[in-house]
Amino acid sequence: MTPADAVTRTAALSTASSPAQARPVAAACGVEAWHVESPVVPLIALAFTFEGGAAQDPEGKSGAVQMLARLLDEGAGPYGSDAFQERLAARAIELSFHAGPDAIGGSLKMLVKHADEAIELLALALAQPRFDEAAIERVRAQMLAGLRYQQNDPGVMASRRFFAEAYPGHPYGRPSGGTLESVSGITRDDLVALHARLLGRGRVKVAAVGAIGEEALQRALDAAFGRLSEGGALAAVPPARIAGRGRRIVVDLDVPQSVIRFGTDGVPWRDPDFIPAYVLNHVLGGGAFTSRLFQEVREKRGLAYSVGTSLVSHRAASMTWGYTATKNERVAEALAVIAEEIARLTQDGPSDEELQKAKDYLTGSYALGFDTSTKIAHQLVQVAFEGLGIDYIGRRNGLIGAVTQDDIRRAAARTLGDGRLLVVAAGRPTEL
Structure with missing residues (x-):
């Protein structure tokens, strides 16, 4: 459906x-x-x-x-x-x-x-x-x-x-x-x-x-x-790009494992490359159990219980944002694996099978967000707020289905780029 x-x-x-x-x-x-x-x-x-x-x-x-x-x-x-x-x-x-x-x-x-x-x-x-x-x-x-x-x-x-x-x-x-x-x-x-x-x-x-x-x-x-006024003028929010890429920052907390946040550039929802970036993100870290980061960080190495990425799109800024948590002594190893997977995906792209599975999941699961009147209303108002057009819900799966490897490479260059991440770890990592 x-x-x-x-x-x-x-x-x-x-x-x-x-x-x-x-x-x-x-x-x-x-x-x-x-x-x-x-x-x-x-x-x-x-x-x-x-x-x-x-x-x-x-x-x-x-x-x-x-x-x-x-x-x-x-x-x-x-x-x-x-x-x-x-x-x-x-x-x-x-x-x-x-x-x-x-x-x-x-x-x-x-x-x-x-x-x-x-x-x-x-x-x-x-x-x-x-x-x-x-x-x-x-x-x-x-x-x-x-x-x-x-x-x-x-x-x-x-x-x-x-x-x-x-x-x-x-x-x-x-x-x-x-x-x-x-x-x-x-x-x-x-x-x-x-x-x-x-x-x-x-x-x-x-x-x-x-x-x-x-x-x-x-x-x-x-x-x-109808009783509301037109409202006053909003303060200008200047466009911004993520700063500090390449830096690693520690928030000192006496806890046995560090919570990690990392991020790099993104594209806004209204950008033509958002859909390819969305599919790319699913392959990297947005696909729960099937994503590369989940497989490499958790399943193969047991470094973390959860790891993932998402796209953040604000009016004046956007980013690719990620999270994980691991023992203090394994923070550096976890970050190395994450960096390696980002580099590999940027250089080689996903396999054709990975790309097709990502598109199948993203199109097949979309209808699950429309099973109640409240969910439909929230989906519609978000689409309206983003200025995507009243027909977006009907067009969205077609846009995902049309994503090609060339689209993925272009989106990867714009978002993951040179792989430099801003990293913040809250804890006491021993080798960061």
Whole structure:
């Protein structure tokens, strides 16, 4: 079953001759949603993303956007935090918000019979969050407790140091969750200003999946987003490339094994070479049990329990990013094996069999991400946010199937390049 089939099957209309497909629906307020209608189950799933995330944190106040996202459902309009949450629970309405480097997003799931109330609560959370002092201090305390706990987590410490070294002096180099100092200094005025600037209906992407027709969706969009302003100007996030390639940095922690983060250049999702790079990454370290790194680092040498790579695509930067963990005395050996596999793959490419298996897996497994209305909505809103086109889900497997060895070599030259990695190890490696 292809992803397009999965969307169609999950959202099949009652008339078999008219299979449902994602289509744009515009509301009077100017907000457009990608819509998949399905009356099969009396549920509606909504996903939405506003441009502008943690990269918009005020100077010296990293963590502010994350705190904002966590406070949106902590009381809104006439309802304090407890009353707001009680109204959600009484109608089994699922509402959540999150923040990433480039966006604030959220999701809403509700029964059709409670749709009006659910949309009203969403509208209040977006347009009239209360930012009560008690809620701010409760969320601040939660964030600070998490930060204190993370100081002893080698994985978190390695990742934070990695991004700080990869993007020095850049918004992507700051911890999105903040620091003990920055989170302590965030004020209510900071949150109010960020809310006014970031949550504008002029920069929101929306997807709606489920038992809702086009006219009802238009009304829901107007009700949910129509009270928002267009939003303020976003701070410019300058383009950046990963810095420090070739360096090996140790974060000293007294633990028996080191947690390792490594990375090099990448290509963004909108780049024509992203799909070849995606297939290449699957062969290198993204393919779980079948990847070269898994086979060489874990299966053949027993150096680590897990090892892998992924592609990171932000608005203004991209990278090929990897992880593993091994005994302190075997860190250098593990890194040598990783470097050797990167060099071998860059020079020789994958075998024809490896390439075909990677393409078969990536196309065959894609439909698994479309087995619920919520998953479909999140997939659609991510595609919309990346500007890939409403037909991307239908085109995506064809793009992967068309990848050639020449495409792989070109993508390898652009991403893995000369093989130099920025490496951060949290622990006490003995030979690094």
